[in-house]
Amino acid sequence: MGETPISQKITTDLCFHYLRDCIGAVNGMHIQAFVPFEEHIHMCNQKGFLAQNCLFVCDLDLHFTYSMTRWDGATADALERCPYS
């Protein structure tokens, strides 16, 4: 009831038996942003360009299931992924 379906790739492949409850993969991406000069110090990331830090979750059939955008480029990834921040 209201449960997220598990991908066929996981359920049919014995290789992933111990990951059988996995519903997706999470990762962050820095997307180039255009910001006014005052905000440059917040938006400059560790790679040296102005960016917004975005977090995405996709399921194993290459569909996006979650997206979180508009984090400052200078934000650490761990802070972004922390549920209590």
Place this chain on the structure above:
Amino acid sequence: MSDALLVPYCGVRYHLKEWRQANLRYAFVSVQQIIGNLITNHVSPQDKKELFNLCHTVLQNIVEHIFGVMKWKWRILQLPPEYKMEVQACIPAALCAIHNFIQNLHPETFFEPEFEMLYLAQTAKEDNVELFGELREGPADGTEW
């Protein structure tokens, strides 16, 4: 961090590239395969942690792959658009929705042969991110349960 997040074992190697060559993604392999890997000097996962890390990486590559597809397909993600920040924050989410829509209706769009080749060439050039290729092909030949 969170009990809903599966992370790989820390301090344990996961050499996806070498293990893919060795075709040892599975826990049970045939004797011929082990002998073949000994001859060709391929490294295989040595314990359960390494095997777990290998499976974890194979799944994690899906999200790397989808990011590559997104950045390749929509150039607006590569050059900063001169909109207000609120609008810019909506762009990736909107593109995700369009991606899902296309994926549902016509998934071949993202898997054209020439697109795959361009994507492979670009990724290999940029960094050593391992590519998502195994999952769609199923078990390799000669694998026995």
